[in-house]
Amino acid sequence: MARKKSEFLKAAGKMWSIMQTITNAVLELGGDDEDLHRLLTDSKLAKQVAELIMFGRQKASDTFKVVVNYGKTLAEMIQFGKYGWVNDDITDKHFPIQGAGTQEAELVLVHLNRDATTKEVLAHLDSNGLKAAGIEHLLAFGATYPEIQKEFPVIALGSAWVNDNGNRNYPYLNFNDDKRKLNLNWNDDDNHWNDNCRFLAVCKSFYSLRNWRVYFFKEFSQPPIMLPISARGFIKTIYLLLSKALISQINFRKNFKVSNFTLNFCTIGNFVSLAE
Numbered sequence: 001m002a003r004k005k006s007e008f009l010k011a012a013g014k015m016w017s018i019m020q021t022i023t024n025a026v027l028e029l030g031g032d033d034e035d036l037h038r039l040l041t042d043s044k045l046a047k048q049v050a051e052l053i054m055f056g057r058q059k060a061s062d063t064f065k066v067v068v069n070y071g072k073t074l075a076e077m078i079q080f081g082k083y084g085w086v087n088d089d090i091t092d093k094h095f096p097i098q099g100a101g102t103q104e105a106e107l108v109l110v111h112l113n114r115d116a117t118t119k120e121v122l123a124h125l126d127s128n129g130l131k132a133a134g135i136e137h138l139l140a141f142g143a144t145y146p147e148i149q150k151e152f153p154v155i156a157l158g159s160a161w162v163n164d165n166g167n168r169n170y171p172y173l174n175f176n177d178d179k180r181k182l183n184l185n186w187n188d189d190d191n192h193w194n195d196n197c198r199f200l201a202v203c204k205s206f207y208s209l210r211n212w213r214v215y216f217f218k219e220f221s222q223p224p225i226m227l228p229i230s231a232r233g234f235i236k237t238i239y240l241l242l243s244k245a246l247i248s249q250i251n252f253r254k255n256f257k258v259s260n261f262t263l264n265f266c267t268i269g270n271f272v273s274l275a276e
Contacts, residue, residue: 048127062109063203066140070099077136081143084179090171094161095135107133107141109154110199115192118157118170121199125157130201132158135171138200142173142182149173149180155193156200 026035038045072080074092108130112121125132133141138156142149155172161184162168169184187193 062111064107064109064141064145065104066107066137066144067102067104068099068136068140069102070097070136071102073097074135074139077139077143078182081139081182082146082180083142083182085177085181085183087171087182087184089161089163089169089184090135090182095159095171097136099136105137105140106203107137108201108203109148110201111197112195112199114195116195117190117192118187119189121193122157125199125201129204131204132156133200133202135159137202138171138173139182141200142180146180150175153194153197154200155185155197158202 023036026032039049069077074090074095074097077097078086078090110121110125110128110130112124116124122132133156135156135158137158138154141154148154153172153174155170157170160168160170167186168188169186172183172185174181174183193199
């Protein structure tokens, strides 16, 4: 008769494997037991690790590729999206488009699942390696994925227009009265967005900026059994970011090799940092 497997032992085995993965990642980057122990004593760190894990899951399911054609005017971008209604204040004067050529961008829909201020949303994006999308990304998203705005509002915090009353207005996509709409919403930094809102963001690695410096990371050399089931794509990203969050800054710096040249207007991989 086959021996019955213990669900308790199976669960314990999974937990041990997870701990092995994180521990080895930290050790590979020069950390030690003291760095790992900070998970128990530093609640902010524990939350940061949890957000990295949850962001990885979201990134896998809520990532969208679009093409932004900067050769089009704002009016042409709007027309291409075939919206049923457009706010009259969304004009070239209020929302100037800056860019050249045709560029591909990887966008992420971020859902905090709670009411949040603009400051809180922007801080969340920045801590997860994201930048708030501009109106050009919003319009490309709406044209490429027209059905999504029927499910929830999609907001672009990377573009804003301040009206004569000093109110800051952000562009967003929504669905109302059986129409896909391109609208504006007034929201100061301390006002709250509803918990059903999604915030459109751009992966920073897809940005082409001046004076970015590339950091080369050590490759992990663990036995396959200690790696996540899939060591590719976003799993590998989260694997590295977890270890980065856990180890001290001094130990972390020892394991980087900074390139001796500065790239101008470059598009690079997942791990980059602004040059000082």
